Amino acid sequence: MSEQLSPEKEELQQDSAIPNHKGFTRFRKAAYYSSKGFIAAYRYEEAFRLELFFSLFLVPAAFFLPVTKHERIAMVATIIIVLIVEILNTGIEAVVDRIGYEKHELAGRAKDMGSAAVFLSLVLWAWVWGSILFM
Numbered sequence: 001m002s003e004q005l006s007p008e009k010e011e012l013q014q015d016s017a018i019p020n021h022k023g024f025t026r027f028r029k030a031a032y033y034s035s036k037g038f039i040a041a042y043r044y045e046e047a048f049r050l051e052l053f054f055s056l057f058l059v060p061a062a063f064f065l066p067v068t069k070h071e072r073i074a075m076v077a078t079i080i081i082v083l084i085v086e087i088l089n090t091g092i093e094a095v096v097d098r099i100g101y102e103k104h105e106l107a108g109r110a111k112d113m114g115s116a117a118v119f120l121s122l123v124l125w126a127w128v129w130g131s132i133l134f135m
Contacts, residue, residue, distance in 0.1 A: 037087065045090045047118070048083070055079045058129075071132045078125040085121040089114035 021029055041048045062075040092114040096107045 037091075041087045041090050045086065048086045048090065051082050051086055055083065065133070067132055074128050075132060078121075078128045082118070082121045082125050085117050089118050 042052065058079055059076055062072050065072075065075075067075070092110055096110050099107065
């Protein structure tokens, strides 16, 4: 037996920004929205631009350094992790700011935790590269 939706839920379902696409159409739309997110991170987040700038030099460098295949994978993966975490942090900040700019303990905590996640990913990046190159 199917569940009956309230008029409010039915309206939300019909107006959903995420239609029920399948197959290649779903992949194409997901790629489009992902590219919009990447562009927004680049356009609005200076930290992301700086990390991306460094990655444009360090990823190719990883392929020219005398390291093993597994070390190279670890080096490139840590760079990608930093970019991923920075994008997630930017998303958290955008949602918190969307709710309001007034100071609130939970909003501050959310932003601080996102920042801490970025910091930890940067520590991981430095630790992996340092361990491989200097130990």
